[in-house]
Amino acid sequence: MSWPDVSSSLPLQLLVGSSVLVAVIYTFRDAFYPRPLDFIPYNAEAKERILGDLPDIKAVGSVTNWLATQPAKHQSPLFQAFVAPFGKPWVVVADHHEAADICMHRLKEFDRARVTISVFGGIIPGSQLTLKSSDPQFRRNKELVKDLMTPSFLAEISAPEIYDKFARLLKLWECKAILAKGRPFGASRDIHHAALDIIVCVAFGLEPDQTQLVRALEALDADNESEINATGGPDDEFIFKEEPLAEELEAFTRMSDSVSMSIRSPSPRLFHFLYGHLSSVMRNAHRLATRLQQREIANGLERRRTGQAQRCAVDQILAREEAMAEKEGRKPDYYSQTITSELMTYLLGGHETTSSALRWGISYLSKDQRVQAHLREALDQAHPQARAEKRLPSLEEIIQARVPYLDAVVEEVLRHSRPLAMCMREAQTDTQILGAHIPKGTTVVFLANGPSVFTPRIQFDESRQSEWATSRREKHPVNDEIDIGAFSPERWLRVEKHEDGAEETVFDANLFPIQAFGLGPRACFGRRLAYREMKIFFTLITWKFEFLSLPEALAVPKEVFSLTRNPNEVYVKLRSRVY
Numbered sequence: 001m002s003w004p005d006v007s008s009s010l011p012l013q014l015l016v017g018s019s020v021l022v023a024v025i026y027t028f029r030d031a032f033y034p035r036p037l038d039f040i041p042y043n044a045e046a047k048e049r050i051l052g053d054l055p056d057i058k059a060v061g062s063v064t065n066w067l068a069t070q071p072a073k074h075q076s077p078l079f080q081a082f083v084a085p086f087g088k089p090w091v092v093v094a095d096h097h098e099a100a101d102i103c104m105h106r107l108k109e110f111d112r113a114r115v116t117i118s119v120f121g122g123i124i125p126g127s128q129l130t131l132k133s134s135d136p137q138f139r140r141n142k143e144l145v146k147d148l149m150t151p152s153f154l155a156e157i158s159a160p161e162i163y164d165k166f167a168r169l170l171k172l173w174e175c176k177a178i179l180a181k182g183r184p185f186g187a188s189r190d191i192h193h194a195a196l197d198i199i200v201c202v203a204f205g206l207e208p209d210q211t212q213l214v215r216a217l218e219a220l221d222a223d224n225e226s227e228i229n230a231t232g233g234p235d236d237e238f239i240f241k242e243e244p245l246a247e248e249l250e251a252f253t254r255m256s257d258s259v260s261m262s263i264r265s266p267s268p269r270l271f272h273f274l275y276g277h278l279s280s281v282m283r284n285a286h287r288l289a290t291r292l293q294q295r296e297i298a299n300g301l302e303r304r305r306t307g308q309a310q311r312c313a314v315d316q317i318l319a320r321e322e323a324m325a326e327k328e329g330r331k332p333d334y335y336s337q338t339i340t341s342e343l344m345t346y347l348l349g350g351h352e353t354t355s356s357a358l359r360w361g362i363s364y365l366s367k368d369q370r371v372q373a374h375l376r377e378a379l380d381q382a383h384p385q386a387r388a389e390k391r392l393p394s395l396e397e398i399i400q401a402r403v404p405y406l407d408a409v410v411e412e413v414l415r416h417s418r419p420l421a422m423c424m425r426e427a428q429t430d431t432q433i434l435g436a437h438i439p440k441g442t443t444v445v446f447l448a449n450g451p452s453v454f455t456p457r458i459q460f461d462e463s464r465q466s467e468w469a470t471s472r473r474e475k476h477p478v479n480d481e482i483d484i485g486a487f488s489p490e491r492w493l494r495v496e497k498h499e500d501g502a503e504e505t506v507f508d509a510n511l512f513p514i515q516a517f518g519l520g521p522r523a524c525f526g527r528r529l530a531y532r533e534m535k536i537f538f539t540l541i542t543w544k545f546e547f548l549s550l551p552e553a554l555a556v557p558k559e560v561f562s563l564t565r566n567p568n569e570v571y572v573k574l575r576s577r578v579y
Helices: 001-031 054-060 061-073 096-105 114-120 136-149 150-178 188-204 212-219 223-229 247-263 269-276 280-305 313-328 337-367 369-382 384-388 394-402 404-415 467-475 527-544
Strands: 078-081 092-093 421-426 432-433 436-438 444-445 495-498 503-507 546-549 560-562 565-568 574-576
Touching: 054 061, 061 078, 061 092, 061 421, 061 436, 061 444, 096 421, 096 444, 114 247, 114 269, 114 421, 136 313, 136 337, 136 527, 150 188, 150 212, 150 313, 150 394, 150 527, 150 546, 150 574, 188 212, 188 247, 188 280, 188 313, 188 337, 188 527, 247 269, 247 280, 247 337, 269 280, 280 313, 280 337, 313 337, 337 369, 337 404, 337 527, 337 546, 337 565, 369 384, 369 404, 369 527, 369 546, 384 574, 394 495, 394 527, 404 495, 404 503, 404 527, 527 546
Parallel strands: 092 444
Antiparallel strands: 078 092, 421 444, 432 436, 495 503, 546 574, 560 565
Protein backbone atom coordinates (compact mmCIF):
# COMPACT_ATOMS: atom_id res chain seq x y z
CA MET A 1 0.00 0.00 0.00
CA SER A 2 1.35 3.42 -0.98
CA TRP A 3 1.65 6.25 1.52
CA PRO A 4 -1.28 8.20 -0.04
CA ASP A 5 -3.51 5.13 0.40
CA VAL A 6 -2.61 4.86 4.09
CA SER A 7 -3.12 8.54 4.75
CA SER A 8 -6.51 8.52 3.08
CA SER A 9 -7.70 5.73 5.43
CA LEU A 10 -6.51 7.51 8.61
CA PRO A 11 -9.79 9.40 9.34
CA LEU A 12 -11.72 6.12 9.32
CA GLN A 13 -9.11 4.40 11.54
CA LEU A 14 -9.11 7.34 13.93
CA LEU A 15 -12.89 7.32 14.07
CA VAL A 16 -13.01 3.58 14.82
CA GLY A 17 -10.16 3.80 17.35
CA SER A 18 -11.71 6.80 19.09
CA SER A 19 -15.06 5.05 19.29
CA VAL A 20 -13.46 1.97 20.84
CA LEU A 21 -11.51 4.13 23.30
CA VAL A 22 -14.63 6.05 24.30
CA ALA A 23 -16.53 2.79 24.75
CA VAL A 24 -13.75 1.36 26.94
CA ILE A 25 -13.53 4.54 29.02
CA TYR A 26 -17.31 4.67 29.39
CA THR A 27 -17.42 1.00 30.41
CA PHE A 28 -14.73 1.38 33.05
CA ARG A 29 -16.11 4.76 34.11
CA ASP A 30 -19.48 3.15 34.73
CA ALA A 31 -17.81 0.43 36.78
CA PHE A 32 -16.37 3.06 39.13
CA TYR A 33 -19.78 4.46 40.03
CA PRO A 34 -21.96 3.02 42.81
CA ARG A 35 -24.32 0.24 41.81
CA PRO A 36 -27.35 0.24 44.10
CA LEU A 37 -29.28 -2.86 45.06
CA ASP A 38 -32.84 -3.13 43.79
CA PHE A 39 -35.82 -1.93 45.85
CA ILE A 40 -33.78 -0.53 48.78
CA PRO A 41 -33.81 3.28 49.25
CA TYR A 42 -30.61 5.26 48.59
CA ASN A 43 -29.54 8.81 47.81
CA ALA A 44 -29.97 9.34 44.08
CA GLU A 45 -27.22 11.96 43.89
CA ALA A 46 -24.72 9.52 45.42
CA LYS A 47 -25.23 7.14 42.51
CA GLU A 48 -23.86 9.82 40.18
CA ARG A 49 -20.64 10.32 42.19
CA ILE A 50 -17.62 8.03 42.20
CA LEU A 51 -17.24 8.75 45.92
CA GLY A 52 -20.88 7.90 46.56
CA ASP A 53 -22.10 9.26 49.90
CA LEU A 54 -18.63 10.16 51.18
CA PRO A 55 -18.87 13.94 50.48
CA ASP A 56 -22.06 14.13 52.57
CA ILE A 57 -20.51 12.00 55.31
CA LYS A 58 -17.46 14.25 55.40
CA ALA A 59 -19.69 17.31 55.79
CA VAL A 60 -21.30 15.76 58.89
CA GLY A 61 -17.96 14.55 60.25
CA SER A 62 -19.01 11.05 61.33
CA VAL A 63 -20.16 7.97 59.44
CA THR A 64 -22.48 6.80 62.23
CA ASN A 65 -24.00 10.24 62.81
CA TRP A 66 -24.67 10.61 59.09
CA LEU A 67 -26.12 7.11 58.82
CA ALA A 68 -28.46 7.85 61.74
CA THR A 69 -30.05 10.72 59.77
CA GLN A 70 -30.90 8.63 56.72
CA PRO A 71 -33.85 6.48 57.92
CA ALA A 72 -35.95 9.59 58.59
CA LYS A 73 -34.91 11.05 55.24
CA HIS A 74 -35.98 7.92 53.37
CA GLN A 75 -38.80 7.10 55.78
CA SER A 76 -37.54 3.55 55.81
CA PRO A 77 -35.87 1.33 58.43
CA LEU A 78 -33.82 -0.20 55.61
CA PHE A 79 -31.59 1.76 53.26
CA GLN A 80 -28.28 1.48 51.45
CA ALA A 81 -25.27 3.76 51.66
CA PHE A 82 -22.25 4.07 49.37
CA VAL A 83 -19.48 4.40 51.94
CA ALA A 84 -16.60 2.50 50.34
CA PRO A 85 -15.44 3.89 46.97
CA PHE A 86 -15.54 1.22 44.24
CA GLY A 87 -17.13 -1.17 46.74
CA LYS A 88 -20.56 -2.63 47.28
CA PRO A 89 -23.18 -0.60 49.16
CA TRP A 90 -23.74 -1.10 52.85
CA VAL A 91 -27.26 -2.06 53.83
CA VAL A 92 -28.28 -0.40 57.10
CA VAL A 93 -30.96 -1.94 59.33
CA ALA A 94 -32.45 0.84 61.47
CA ASP A 95 -34.90 -1.20 63.51
CA HIS A 96 -33.70 -2.65 66.82
CA HIS A 97 -35.86 -5.77 66.89
CA GLU A 98 -35.05 -6.71 63.31
CA ALA A 99 -31.35 -6.16 64.05
CA ALA A 100 -31.62 -8.33 67.15
CA ASP A 101 -33.28 -11.12 65.18
CA ILE A 102 -30.50 -11.07 62.59
CA CYS A 103 -27.68 -11.05 65.16
CA MET A 104 -29.23 -13.55 67.57
CA HIS A 105 -31.06 -16.05 65.38
CA ARG A 106 -30.02 -15.82 61.73
CA LEU A 107 -26.45 -16.89 62.44
CA LYS A 108 -25.94 -19.06 59.35
CA GLU A 109 -27.12 -16.26 57.08
CA PHE A 110 -25.04 -13.46 58.64
CA ASP A 111 -21.52 -13.69 60.06
CA ARG A 112 -18.45 -11.59 60.82
CA ALA A 113 -17.98 -8.93 58.14
CA ARG A 114 -14.82 -8.77 56.03
CA VAL A 115 -14.61 -5.08 56.89
CA THR A 116 -14.21 -5.96 60.57
CA ILE A 117 -11.69 -8.69 59.78
CA SER A 118 -9.51 -6.33 57.73
CA VAL A 119 -9.63 -3.58 60.37
CA PHE A 120 -8.45 -5.82 63.22
CA GLY A 121 -6.47 -8.41 61.28
CA GLY A 122 -3.36 -6.25 61.03
CA ILE A 123 -3.04 -5.99 64.82
CA ILE A 124 -4.58 -9.18 66.21
CA PRO A 125 -4.42 -11.78 63.42
CA GLY A 126 -6.13 -15.03 64.33
CA SER A 127 -8.17 -13.58 67.20
CA GLN A 128 -11.91 -14.10 67.65
CA LEU A 129 -12.56 -10.69 66.12
CA THR A 130 -11.03 -11.81 62.82
CA LEU A 131 -12.68 -15.22 62.52
CA LYS A 132 -16.05 -16.25 61.15
CA SER A 133 -18.30 -18.30 63.42
CA SER A 134 -18.15 -21.18 60.95
CA ASP A 135 -14.35 -21.40 61.31
CA PRO A 136 -13.37 -24.30 63.65
CA GLN A 137 -10.57 -22.09 65.01
CA PHE A 138 -13.20 -19.67 66.32
CA ARG A 139 -14.53 -22.32 68.68
CA ARG A 140 -11.01 -23.14 69.87
CA ASN A 141 -10.32 -19.47 70.59
CA LYS A 142 -13.55 -19.17 72.57
CA GLU A 143 -12.60 -22.24 74.58
CA LEU A 144 -9.19 -20.75 75.32
CA VAL A 145 -10.53 -17.55 76.92
CA LYS A 146 -13.98 -18.59 78.13
CA ASP A 147 -12.96 -18.58 81.82
CA LEU A 148 -12.16 -14.84 81.77
CA MET A 149 -15.84 -13.86 81.92
CA THR A 150 -17.02 -16.46 84.43
CA PRO A 151 -18.52 -15.21 87.72
CA SER A 152 -15.63 -16.73 89.69
CA PHE A 153 -12.89 -15.04 87.64
CA LEU A 154 -14.70 -11.70 87.65
CA ALA A 155 -15.19 -11.87 91.43
CA GLU A 156 -11.81 -13.26 92.46
CA ILE A 157 -9.40 -11.75 89.91
CA SER A 158 -11.02 -8.84 88.04
CA ALA A 159 -13.06 -7.14 90.77
CA PRO A 160 -10.20 -6.70 93.31
CA GLU A 161 -8.06 -5.03 90.63
CA ILE A 162 -10.98 -2.81 89.59
CA TYR A 163 -11.62 -1.72 93.17
CA ASP A 164 -7.93 -1.11 93.88
CA LYS A 165 -7.34 1.02 90.80
CA PHE A 166 -10.45 3.14 91.28
CA ALA A 167 -9.55 3.66 94.95
CA ARG A 168 -6.18 4.97 93.72
CA LEU A 169 -8.01 7.21 91.24
CA LEU A 170 -10.03 8.67 94.13
CA LYS A 171 -6.80 9.39 96.00
CA LEU A 172 -5.31 11.07 92.94
CA TRP A 173 -8.41 13.22 92.45
CA GLU A 174 -8.52 14.09 96.13
CA CYS A 175 -4.98 15.47 95.87
CA LYS A 176 -5.74 17.29 92.63
CA ALA A 177 -8.92 18.83 94.08
CA ILE A 178 -6.92 20.23 97.00
CA LEU A 179 -4.33 21.73 94.65
CA ALA A 180 -7.01 23.07 92.28
CA LYS A 181 -8.83 24.84 95.15
CA GLY A 182 -12.27 24.48 93.63
CA ARG A 183 -11.29 25.01 90.01
CA PRO A 184 -12.20 22.40 87.36
CA PHE A 185 -9.51 20.16 85.93
CA GLY A 186 -9.27 17.62 83.13
CA ALA A 187 -10.21 14.07 84.11
CA SER A 188 -10.10 12.18 80.81
CA ARG A 189 -6.51 10.98 81.01
CA ASP A 190 -6.88 9.87 84.63
CA ILE A 191 -9.95 7.76 83.81
CA HIS A 192 -8.32 6.42 80.65
CA HIS A 193 -5.21 5.43 82.59
CA ALA A 194 -7.21 3.88 85.43
CA ALA A 195 -9.03 1.68 82.91
CA LEU A 196 -5.69 0.81 81.30
CA ASP A 197 -4.17 -0.10 84.68
CA ILE A 198 -7.14 -2.34 85.42
CA ILE A 199 -7.04 -4.36 82.22
CA VAL A 200 -3.25 -4.70 82.19
CA CYS A 201 -3.18 -5.86 85.81
CA VAL A 202 -6.08 -8.28 85.30
CA ALA A 203 -4.35 -9.61 82.18
CA PHE A 204 -0.80 -9.90 83.54
CA GLY A 205 -0.94 -9.49 87.33
CA LEU A 206 1.44 -6.50 87.38
CA GLU A 207 2.57 -5.05 90.68
CA PRO A 208 1.11 -1.66 91.80
CA ASP A 209 4.39 0.21 91.22
CA GLN A 210 4.16 -0.72 87.54
CA THR A 211 0.84 1.10 87.07
CA GLN A 212 0.21 4.54 85.65
CA LEU A 213 -1.93 5.86 88.53
CA VAL A 214 0.86 5.24 91.05
CA ARG A 215 3.31 7.11 88.82
CA ALA A 216 0.84 9.99 88.35
CA LEU A 217 0.27 10.34 92.10
CA GLU A 218 4.00 10.32 92.81
CA ALA A 219 4.59 12.93 90.09
CA LEU A 220 2.20 15.52 91.58
CA ASP A 221 4.24 18.57 92.50
CA ALA A 222 2.37 21.27 94.42
CA ASP A 223 4.93 24.00 93.69
CA ASN A 224 5.08 23.22 89.98
CA GLU A 225 1.29 23.02 89.60
CA SER A 226 0.85 26.35 91.41
CA GLU A 227 3.40 28.01 89.14
CA ILE A 228 1.65 26.74 85.99
CA ASN A 229 -1.72 28.01 87.27
CA ALA A 230 -0.57 31.30 88.81
CA THR A 231 -3.34 33.11 86.94
CA GLY A 232 -6.93 32.08 86.34
CA GLY A 233 -10.37 32.53 87.83
CA PRO A 234 -12.54 30.02 89.72
CA ASP A 235 -14.12 28.71 86.50
CA ASP A 236 -10.86 28.42 84.56
CA GLU A 237 -9.27 25.02 84.08
CA PHE A 238 -6.53 24.12 86.54
CA ILE A 239 -3.84 22.47 84.43
CA PHE A 240 -1.82 19.57 85.78
CA LYS A 241 1.40 18.41 84.20
CA GLU A 242 0.79 15.14 82.40
CA GLU A 243 2.84 12.13 83.43
CA PRO A 244 3.80 10.21 80.26
CA LEU A 245 2.77 6.60 79.97
CA ALA A 246 5.31 3.87 80.63
CA GLU A 247 6.68 2.74 77.28
CA GLU A 248 5.03 -0.69 77.30
CA LEU A 249 1.63 0.79 78.15
CA GLU A 250 2.17 3.44 75.49
CA ALA A 251 2.77 0.63 72.99
CA PHE A 252 -0.72 -0.74 73.54
CA THR A 253 -2.31 2.67 73.03
CA ARG A 254 -0.30 3.07 69.81
CA MET A 255 -1.65 -0.23 68.52
CA SER A 256 -5.18 0.77 69.46
CA ASP A 257 -4.70 4.06 67.63
CA SER A 258 -3.53 2.20 64.53
CA VAL A 259 -6.83 0.30 64.45
CA SER A 260 -8.79 3.55 64.53
CA MET A 261 -6.57 4.96 61.77
CA SER A 262 -7.20 1.91 59.61
CA ILE A 263 -10.97 2.42 59.95
CA ARG A 264 -10.60 5.74 58.13
CA SER A 265 -8.43 4.21 55.42
CA PRO A 266 -9.85 3.09 52.04
CA SER A 267 -7.98 -0.21 52.51
CA PRO A 268 -7.45 -1.17 56.18
CA ARG A 269 -5.46 -4.26 55.22
CA LEU A 270 -3.03 -2.26 53.09
CA PHE A 271 -2.82 0.46 55.75
CA HIS A 272 -1.80 -2.04 58.43
CA PHE A 273 0.83 -3.56 56.15
CA LEU A 274 2.41 -0.22 55.22
CA TYR A 275 2.11 1.43 58.65
CA GLY A 276 3.33 -1.66 60.45
CA HIS A 277 6.42 -1.97 58.26
CA LEU A 278 7.28 1.63 57.40
CA SER A 279 6.55 3.43 60.67
CA SER A 280 9.33 3.20 63.24
CA VAL A 281 6.81 4.17 65.93
CA MET A 282 4.59 1.24 65.03
CA ARG A 283 7.47 -1.20 64.73
CA ASN A 284 8.61 -0.17 68.20
CA ALA A 285 5.07 -0.55 69.56
CA HIS A 286 4.90 -4.10 68.21
CA ARG A 287 8.29 -4.88 69.73
CA LEU A 288 7.35 -3.53 73.17
CA ALA A 289 3.95 -5.23 73.20
CA THR A 290 5.54 -8.54 72.20
CA ARG A 291 8.20 -8.14 74.89
CA LEU A 292 5.59 -7.53 77.57
CA GLN A 293 3.44 -10.47 76.51
CA GLN A 294 6.34 -12.90 76.29
CA ARG A 295 7.73 -11.79 79.65
CA GLU A 296 4.39 -12.16 81.40
CA ILE A 297 3.67 -15.52 79.77
CA ALA A 298 7.07 -16.68 81.07
CA ASN A 299 6.16 -15.35 84.53
CA GLY A 300 2.88 -17.24 84.34
CA LEU A 301 4.68 -20.46 83.42
CA GLU A 302 7.00 -19.97 86.39
CA ARG A 303 4.00 -19.55 88.69
CA ARG A 304 2.57 -22.79 87.35
CA ARG A 305 5.88 -24.59 87.79
CA THR A 306 6.18 -23.49 91.42
CA GLY A 307 2.53 -24.18 92.24
CA GLN A 308 1.52 -20.56 92.92
CA ALA A 309 -2.14 -19.56 92.87
CA GLN A 310 -3.60 -18.11 89.68
CA ARG A 311 -3.57 -14.32 89.77
CA CYS A 312 -4.42 -13.08 86.27
CA ALA A 313 -5.82 -13.85 82.82
CA VAL A 314 -2.49 -15.19 81.56
CA ASP A 315 -2.54 -17.88 84.26
CA GLN A 316 -6.07 -18.88 83.29
CA ILE A 317 -5.24 -19.02 79.57
CA LEU A 318 -2.10 -21.10 80.15
CA ALA A 319 -4.08 -23.57 82.24
CA ARG A 320 -6.73 -23.79 79.54
CA GLU A 321 -4.06 -24.28 76.84
CA GLU A 322 -2.59 -27.21 78.79
CA ALA A 323 -6.02 -28.82 79.16
CA MET A 324 -6.82 -28.36 75.47
CA ALA A 325 -3.41 -29.72 74.41
CA GLU A 326 -3.84 -32.83 76.55
CA LYS A 327 -7.31 -33.42 75.10
CA GLU A 328 -6.01 -32.99 71.53
CA GLY A 329 -2.89 -35.12 72.09
CA ARG A 330 -0.33 -32.38 71.42
CA LYS A 331 2.23 -30.32 73.29
CA PRO A 332 1.06 -26.95 74.68
CA ASP A 333 2.07 -23.94 72.59
CA TYR A 334 2.24 -21.17 75.18
CA TYR A 335 3.53 -18.51 72.79
CA SER A 336 1.22 -19.22 69.86
CA GLN A 337 -0.27 -16.46 67.74
CA THR A 338 -3.68 -17.51 69.04
CA ILE A 339 -2.71 -16.84 72.66
CA THR A 340 -0.93 -13.54 71.98
CA SER A 341 -3.74 -12.30 69.72
CA GLU A 342 -6.44 -13.21 72.26
CA LEU A 343 -4.46 -11.44 74.98
CA MET A 344 -4.25 -8.34 72.78
CA THR A 345 -7.98 -8.57 72.04
CA TYR A 346 -8.68 -8.77 75.77
CA LEU A 347 -6.50 -5.71 76.40
CA LEU A 348 -7.87 -3.56 73.58
CA GLY A 349 -11.51 -4.50 74.02
CA GLY A 350 -11.42 -4.40 77.81
CA HIS A 351 -9.85 -0.96 77.87
CA GLU A 352 -11.24 1.14 75.05
CA THR A 353 -14.98 0.52 75.44
CA THR A 354 -15.05 0.89 79.23
CA SER A 355 -12.79 3.93 79.27
CA SER A 356 -15.08 5.64 76.77
CA ALA A 357 -18.26 4.86 78.74
CA LEU A 358 -16.77 5.98 82.07
CA ARG A 359 -15.66 9.33 80.67
CA TRP A 360 -19.04 10.00 79.09
CA GLY A 361 -20.72 8.95 82.33
CA ILE A 362 -18.81 11.52 84.38
CA SER A 363 -19.88 14.19 81.91
CA TYR A 364 -23.55 13.16 82.18
CA LEU A 365 -23.52 13.17 85.99
CA SER A 366 -21.85 16.58 86.17
CA LYS A 367 -24.45 17.98 83.80
CA ASP A 368 -27.48 16.28 85.38
CA GLN A 369 -27.40 17.13 89.07
CA ARG A 370 -30.80 15.48 89.62
CA VAL A 371 -29.59 12.06 88.49
CA GLN A 372 -26.36 12.45 90.44
CA ALA A 373 -28.22 13.30 93.67
CA HIS A 374 -30.68 10.45 93.18
CA LEU A 375 -27.84 7.98 92.61
CA ARG A 376 -26.03 9.18 95.74
CA GLU A 377 -29.20 8.80 97.79
CA ALA A 378 -29.72 5.26 96.47
CA LEU A 379 -26.14 4.32 97.33
CA ASP A 380 -26.45 5.77 100.84
CA GLN A 381 -29.54 3.63 101.42
CA ALA A 382 -27.83 0.53 100.04
CA HIS A 383 -24.72 0.91 102.24
CA PRO A 384 -25.88 2.14 105.66
CA GLN A 385 -22.95 0.61 107.54
CA ALA A 386 -20.33 2.26 105.33
CA ARG A 387 -22.10 5.59 105.75
CA ALA A 388 -22.30 5.18 109.53
CA GLU A 389 -18.59 4.34 109.66
CA LYS A 390 -17.73 7.21 107.29
CA ARG A 391 -15.83 5.03 104.84
CA LEU A 392 -16.07 3.77 101.28
CA PRO A 393 -18.25 0.72 100.68
CA SER A 394 -16.04 -2.36 100.52
CA LEU A 395 -15.72 -4.45 97.38
CA GLU A 396 -17.78 -7.22 98.96
CA GLU A 397 -20.50 -4.75 99.92
CA ILE A 398 -20.65 -3.33 96.39
CA ILE A 399 -20.86 -6.77 94.78
CA GLN A 400 -23.57 -8.00 97.15
CA ALA A 401 -25.72 -4.86 97.13
CA ARG A 402 -28.79 -4.59 94.92
CA VAL A 403 -29.12 -0.99 93.80
CA PRO A 404 -31.65 -0.75 90.93
CA TYR A 405 -30.96 2.93 90.33
CA LEU A 406 -27.21 2.23 89.98
CA ASP A 407 -27.98 -0.47 87.41
CA ALA A 408 -30.25 1.99 85.61
CA VAL A 409 -27.59 4.71 85.57
CA VAL A 410 -25.02 2.29 84.14
CA GLU A 411 -27.45 1.14 81.43
CA GLU A 412 -28.41 4.68 80.50
CA VAL A 413 -24.76 5.77 80.37
CA LEU A 414 -24.09 2.90 77.97
CA ARG A 415 -27.13 3.76 75.85
CA HIS A 416 -26.03 7.36 75.50
CA SER A 417 -22.28 6.86 75.28
CA ARG A 418 -22.63 3.97 72.76
CA PRO A 419 -18.91 3.11 72.80
CA LEU A 420 -19.49 0.77 69.84
CA ALA A 421 -21.41 3.15 67.62
CA MET A 422 -22.24 0.47 65.07
CA CYS A 423 -21.68 -3.20 64.40
CA MET A 424 -21.51 -5.12 61.14
CA ARG A 425 -22.38 -8.50 59.69
CA GLU A 426 -21.97 -9.93 56.21
CA ALA A 427 -24.52 -11.95 54.28
CA GLN A 428 -23.17 -15.50 53.80
CA THR A 429 -25.82 -16.37 51.24
CA ASP A 430 -28.49 -14.66 49.17
CA THR A 431 -31.21 -13.78 51.66
CA GLN A 432 -33.82 -11.16 52.62
CA ILE A 433 -34.22 -8.41 55.21
CA LEU A 434 -37.62 -6.75 55.64
CA GLY A 435 -38.70 -8.27 52.33
CA ALA A 436 -35.76 -6.88 50.35
CA HIS A 437 -33.26 -9.10 48.53
CA ILE A 438 -29.77 -9.07 50.10
CA PRO A 439 -27.06 -10.63 47.88
CA LYS A 440 -24.31 -12.80 49.32
CA GLY A 441 -21.32 -10.71 50.41
CA THR A 442 -23.34 -7.61 51.34
CA THR A 443 -22.18 -5.74 54.45
CA VAL A 444 -25.10 -5.18 56.83
CA VAL A 445 -24.83 -2.43 59.46
CA PHE A 446 -26.69 -1.91 62.76
CA LEU A 447 -26.63 1.46 64.55
CA ALA A 448 -26.47 2.17 68.28
CA ASN A 449 -27.76 5.71 67.69
CA GLY A 450 -30.47 5.08 65.14
CA PRO A 451 -34.27 4.91 65.13
CA SER A 452 -35.94 2.72 67.79
CA VAL A 453 -32.77 2.97 69.91
CA PHE A 454 -31.94 6.66 70.18
CA THR A 455 -34.55 8.36 68.01
CA PRO A 456 -38.23 7.52 67.35
CA ARG A 457 -38.95 4.32 65.46
CA ILE A 458 -39.64 4.54 61.73
CA GLN A 459 -43.11 3.20 60.97
CA PHE A 460 -43.36 0.68 58.12
CA ASP A 461 -45.42 -2.23 56.84
CA GLU A 462 -45.27 -4.69 59.76
CA SER A 463 -45.88 -7.64 57.43
CA ARG A 464 -42.31 -7.21 56.20
CA GLN A 465 -40.87 -7.79 59.69
CA SER A 466 -39.73 -11.18 60.95
CA GLU A 467 -42.07 -13.14 63.20
CA TRP A 468 -39.61 -13.06 66.11
CA ALA A 469 -39.09 -9.29 65.86
CA THR A 470 -42.84 -8.68 65.83
CA SER A 471 -43.49 -10.90 68.86
CA ARG A 472 -40.54 -9.40 70.74
CA ARG A 473 -41.76 -5.86 70.19
CA GLU A 474 -45.26 -6.80 71.36
CA LYS A 475 -43.90 -8.60 74.43
CA HIS A 476 -41.66 -5.69 75.45
CA PRO A 477 -43.39 -2.46 74.37
CA VAL A 478 -41.27 0.67 74.73
CA ASN A 479 -42.29 3.22 77.36
CA ASP A 480 -43.16 6.29 75.28
CA GLU A 481 -43.69 8.48 78.35
CA ILE A 482 -39.95 9.25 78.55
CA ASP A 483 -38.30 11.15 75.70
CA ILE A 484 -36.23 8.62 73.78
CA GLY A 485 -33.35 11.09 73.43
CA ALA A 486 -33.25 12.18 77.09
CA PHE A 487 -30.74 10.97 79.66
CA SER A 488 -33.15 9.29 82.05
CA PRO A 489 -32.17 6.21 84.10
CA GLU A 490 -35.82 5.91 85.15
CA ARG A 491 -36.64 4.33 81.78
CA TRP A 492 -34.98 1.13 83.05
CA LEU A 493 -37.05 0.87 86.25
CA ARG A 494 -40.46 -0.65 86.88
CA VAL A 495 -42.60 -1.36 89.92
CA GLU A 496 -43.02 -5.02 90.78
CA LYS A 497 -45.93 -6.09 92.95
CA HIS A 498 -45.48 -9.05 95.29
CA GLU A 499 -48.12 -11.50 96.48
CA ASP A 500 -48.35 -9.78 99.87
CA GLY A 501 -49.24 -6.50 98.16
CA ALA A 502 -45.84 -4.91 98.71
CA GLU A 503 -44.29 -2.95 95.83
CA GLU A 504 -40.65 -2.89 94.84
CA THR A 505 -38.80 -0.83 92.25
CA VAL A 506 -36.64 -3.14 90.15
CA PHE A 507 -34.22 -2.74 87.25
CA ASP A 508 -35.27 -4.40 84.00
CA ALA A 509 -32.82 -4.50 81.08
CA ASN A 510 -35.65 -5.44 78.69
CA LEU A 511 -37.57 -2.20 79.12
CA PHE A 512 -35.77 -0.35 76.34
CA PRO A 513 -33.72 -1.15 73.22
CA ILE A 514 -29.95 -0.83 73.55
CA GLN A 515 -27.06 -1.88 71.31
CA ALA A 516 -24.07 -0.60 73.30
CA PHE A 517 -22.06 -3.84 72.95
CA GLY A 518 -23.64 -5.28 69.84
CA LEU A 519 -26.12 -8.17 69.87
CA GLY A 520 -26.09 -11.95 69.86
CA PRO A 521 -23.25 -14.45 70.30
CA ARG A 522 -20.81 -12.20 68.41
CA ALA A 523 -21.45 -9.23 70.70
CA CYS A 524 -18.58 -7.71 72.71
CA PHE A 525 -16.83 -10.52 74.61
CA GLY A 526 -15.94 -8.29 77.56
CA ARG A 527 -19.35 -6.80 78.32
CA ARG A 528 -19.62 -8.60 81.70
CA LEU A 529 -16.29 -7.11 82.75
CA ALA A 530 -17.46 -3.68 81.59
CA TYR A 531 -20.64 -3.85 83.68
CA ARG A 532 -18.68 -4.92 86.77
CA GLU A 533 -16.18 -2.11 86.23
CA MET A 534 -18.84 0.54 85.72
CA LYS A 535 -20.84 -0.40 88.82
CA ILE A 536 -17.76 -0.24 91.05
CA PHE A 537 -16.63 3.03 89.44
CA PHE A 538 -19.92 4.91 89.79
CA THR A 539 -20.40 3.64 93.33
CA LEU A 540 -16.99 4.86 94.50
CA ILE A 541 -16.79 8.20 92.71
CA THR A 542 -20.37 9.20 93.59
CA TRP A 543 -19.82 8.17 97.20
CA LYS A 544 -16.57 10.11 97.53
CA PHE A 545 -17.24 13.29 95.55
CA GLU A 546 -19.91 15.70 94.47
CA PHE A 547 -19.46 16.59 90.81
CA LEU A 548 -20.36 20.26 90.71
CA SER A 549 -21.83 21.99 87.67
CA LEU A 550 -19.21 23.13 85.19
CA PRO A 551 -18.93 26.43 83.33
CA GLU A 552 -20.56 26.26 79.93
CA ALA A 553 -17.24 26.23 78.07
CA LEU A 554 -16.21 22.99 79.81
CA ALA A 555 -19.56 21.29 80.35
CA VAL A 556 -20.27 19.55 77.04
CA PRO A 557 -17.47 17.56 75.40
CA LYS A 558 -17.27 17.02 71.68
CA GLU A 559 -17.36 13.50 70.34
CA VAL A 560 -14.31 12.08 68.60
CA PHE A 561 -14.12 8.69 66.93
CA SER A 562 -11.18 6.36 67.29
CA LEU A 563 -11.60 2.66 68.00
CA THR A 564 -14.64 3.76 70.04
CA ARG A 565 -16.75 6.90 70.37
CA ASN A 566 -15.01 9.16 72.92
CA PRO A 567 -15.40 12.61 74.48
CA ASN A 568 -12.53 14.88 73.45
CA GLU A 569 -12.07 15.98 77.09
CA VAL A 570 -14.04 15.60 80.30
CA TYR A 571 -13.63 18.07 83.16
CA VAL A 572 -14.58 17.72 86.81
CA LYS A 573 -15.16 20.25 89.55
CA LEU A 574 -15.00 18.25 92.76
CA ARG A 575 -16.14 18.69 96.30
CA SER A 576 -15.41 15.92 98.79
CA ARG A 577 -18.49 14.73 100.64
CA VAL A 578 -18.87 15.46 104.33
CA TYR A 579 -20.57 12.63 106.23
